Each structure stands twice: as structure tokens, then as C-alpha cells.
Amino acid sequence: MKQAITMSKTASMTVDGAFELFIRKCKVKNLSENSINSYWQKTIIFKDFVGHETDISTITENTVDDYILYLRDNTKANEITVNSYLRSVRAFLYYCMECNYLERFVVHLTKVEKKIKETYTDDELERLLTRPDIGKCSFTEFKTWVFENYLLATGNRLTSALNVRIQDINFNDGLITIRKTKNRRQQILPLSNTLSGILMEYLEIRGGTGEEYLFCNVYGEKGRSNRTRRICTVSKREDCR
Template sequence: MAKPTIIIYQAEENSSRIKVQIPYVMKTEREKFKTFHSAFYHPNQKLWSIINTAENWERLQKEFEHKIEIKKLAKFRPLPQKTTNEKIQAELAKAEQKLILKAFSPNTIKAYMNEIKTFFSFFETRNFSEINKAEIESFIYHLISKYGISETKQNMCINAIKAYYEHVLGQPREYYDIQRPKRSLNLPNILSKSEVAKLLQTPKNIKHKAILFLIYSSGLRISEAINLRVKDIHSADGYIFIKAAKGKKDRRTVLSPILLKLLREYYRAHKPSYWLFEGQEGGQYSAKSIQNTFRKAVTEANVNPWATVHTLRHSFATHLLQEGTNLRYIQSLLGHSSSKTTEVYTHVLAINNKNIKSPLDFLGDFGISGEGEPKSGP
């Protein structure tokens, strides 16, 4: 019988993590891997990972020596970037104009135009208005089988094609009954209260600190934080006004007294004129700057390395539920149209609620001492 082997997947140059597969029988090696800084287990992939650095590569090979095998992760080919002909360029301009007139958001238009361009390039010799449903489904299947597009990408592509035929060509809605992928029921990634506290205390820059405090304390999307104006902070009435958020809906969300105190300190230091957060050259602060601030805070606070800025919004909702806030209030604060979207946080809460016991706990302890319990992972 072949000896079990630790598989290290060769990380790309720009990859942030090194992924490692450790067979279940290699318990000693797994415990040793857990001692690595930033070691993290991914239950869905059944893989471990650590931050991709030269030092970590060297330590992996030194610690496990002859027990490792290095492999490449299977990759799909990237979508080709083709030069568009005059016919496609004219049709793209027509589509973009129509979507603008229909008041689609700039981000949606940009995303749809990328998908429509790929669609046009695939059928470049055809009359686009004559392409039927079966051919569209064949095109989607081609993208999945050859390029491994994600479910999100697949849905975006279908939505873009639907928008083209419905809004640009004015074809009937029945035409768009295209097979959709079954949506993954993934639970949102959240940080514990102690992790959030560590993360928020990390930034020394007052603007960076105020942005992270704001996003968590009010449950904002990154785009909503960027679009906040100074006048949207209603300190006297205790709320923050969110104008034309996702779905072009206005809403109000909670204004924490702690956040208000920090925002006043920030305002005295930076004196923003119109946007609450402005760049060094004026104008709105960028999403990239917020993401960089968050990533630096995650690293320095040594919390879940897979957290994103949006994780703060997920954590806001989950922590409110833990404190007993009514789900309808949370739905309103988050700006969800459907309560079903908000209900996903009840699943997170149920899994993390230490007041709920497993039925195994009612059967006795079976004389198990609890010694040698794993810190994380299986």
C-alpha cells in the first residue's frame, strides 16, 4: 500500500495563499501544520492553506521533507479577448445607449457590456436578432465546459443577454426562459465579535479607522460608504441616510454614538467638503483604498484571512441577531427587498449559538476526557 502523501498545490505568482491537502491519517503532520502562522482550513474544499510567502514555502518543504508532492491546481483557460469588428462595435454602442436610457446603474452597464461583447464575438458572423434560445444555451454551455465560468458569471451572462434581447431589440419576455444554474446555498463568512474588535482597533489613521467603524456599525456595502455625503449623517436624529443604494432604494440605518464621536474627530482632522470620505486629490474615496485598508487591518489583527470588507456587513447582521434584534428591523437596515435574503443569517446564528446543544450532549459524556482536541479543522 502506498504511503500517504501531503500534496502542496503550486501557487501562482499573484496567489495570496498556498493550498495544501493533508490526508486524514496523517494526524501528526496536520497538527504540525496548524502551528504555521495563518494556517486555515477550508471545509468545502477539504484543503488547508497558509499565506503565500517564500518563508512559508521553505518551511513547508523543511518540515515535511520526503512526505510531500507538489502539484498544479487544475485551471480552465481564460476567456479570449477578441478584436471586435465594425458590426459588433456598432451593436455594442446601440446596446449601451439603450441601457443608459433605461437607467441601469453604471456598474451594471459595464458588467453587461463585457458579457454582451463576448456573446457577439462568439456569433460574429450571424445576425444577432436571429439567434434562438437553443443556440444561446449552447453558448452558455460552451463557456462552462471550456472556460469553467462560475455560477455568478453564468447568471451575469444570461442576464446581459436577456437585457439585450428584451430592452435593445424589444423581443418578448418569453424568449428569455434560459436554463439557470442551481444557486449554491453558501453561508456568509462572518467574524466573531472579538475578531471585529481587534480589527477595528488596528488602524492608526483616523480616516481608515472611521471607514471600518462605519461599515461595521451601520451594515453598509462598500459602495454605500463611498457614496455617503457629509449631510447624510443625521446626528440629531440618530441615523445615517443611504441614498439610491442597490436597487436604487433610499433607506436609513443606525448611527452608533461611538461612531458619531469618531466621525466628529475625523471631520475636525480632514474637513471633507461634500463626500464624507474624499481622496487626497478630492472627489470620492475609492473602493480599492478601502479594500487595501481592510486587508492591512486583517493581517495586523491576525483574524480570518479570508474575510473581505463585505464580511463586516455580514457580521453586523449576525451580531444584531445574536443580541435579539428582530429580523424585520435587520432587513430594513440592510436594505433587503426580501426577508428570505436576510434569513440566511439565522442559519449562521443557529450554527454559532452556544445556547443550543447537540442531542449528543443529553446522553452523557461517555467518559471522554477531551485531551488532545484539535484547534481547528477535522
């Protein structure tokens, strides 16, 4: 008698092997480069913790619980950061579950005490928005002031603002075209008269062609988000007026 045909079990898969397939799927879905890089960076500790060559099928809810305790005991991560790591690990593990690499379970985020975010005082806002002396300040200082005014006027995310090109500013119609957004949907924002005047003065100094990025470094190259964050943060200090 012939043996009946049965569904073969999925071959064993290492954590690294499954993660490579997960990243491949992210690229197929056309996720942004920032999202993919975030998955890489925020799962490194988890892969080190469980072992890169460990069979992915051995990962359980208890494994994730042990990982959370490990993060609390061995890193300086607060609960917000722990949850940030968990979201990336959860996306990876849920992908593995969909592929039947491991048994299904729920990855729960930890409870976080919501604290009121520190905001600028009126005095700090006044100093932050005080126009620098054009005759004495550097281009970086002037650009930072312009950038702060731009962010307050538009509410753009940092990445969106840094990807605005000079040609995206329509002074005639009073519009700004935002081409890079988190949901990848272009936006058209109004350009206020105040911001229009600030940008016009800025472009007289900045120069550049329409294809170039609006906010650049001193060499005319695209501004970097980590550098811009640091400058905007320290600019509120009294010694950085």
C-alpha cells in the same frame, strides 16, 4: 389587381447593432452608470463568442447552451460567475425578443450549490475593530478603521457609503442621509452615539467642507470602491493590524 399590403419583416440586425440599441434603451430608462457598465463588461465574452457581426436573429437557445459550456471550458468562471454573465446576456436577448429581432426563448440560469459564506471569527472581528494608535498610524489606516465601523453600524452597501458627503451626517439630530442607493430611494438612518463619536474624531483629522465626500483618499478625493474593498479585505490579516 393591386397587391395587398403586408407587414414588412424587420431588417437584419447585427449583434453589435442590437447591443448599441439595448444600451441606448438602458440610458433612456435612466439606469445607473454602474448597471450600464456591468452590461458592457459582462456581454463582451458573449459577443466575441457569437461574433459581433453575426445576425442577431440566428441566436437560439442552443447558442446560449453552447456559450455556457464555453465559459466552463475556457474561463476560470465558477457557476456563480457564469450566472452573473448570463443575467446580463439574458437582459440583452430579452430586449431583442421584445423588438422582434429574434425568436422568443427562455434563458435558464444554471443550478448553483449554495455554500455557507465564510464569516469573520471573533478574534478577527476584535482585531478588525481595534482602534489604531492615532500617534503612529497613517490617515489611510485610521480612515479604514472608521469606515469599517461605519459599515457595521449602518449596513450600507459599499457604493452607498462612498457617496455619503460630510453634510449628510447630522450630528445634532443623530441622522445619516443616504442619497445613493441601489433602488435610487433616499434613506434616513439613525446615527448611534458610538458611531457619532468616531465620525466626529475622524472629521477633526479629515477636515473638508460639507460638499466633500466623507470617506476620501489621502488627497481628499472620493474613495474608489475597488481600492476600499482591497483595504478592508487585507485589514483582517495579522500582518496588517
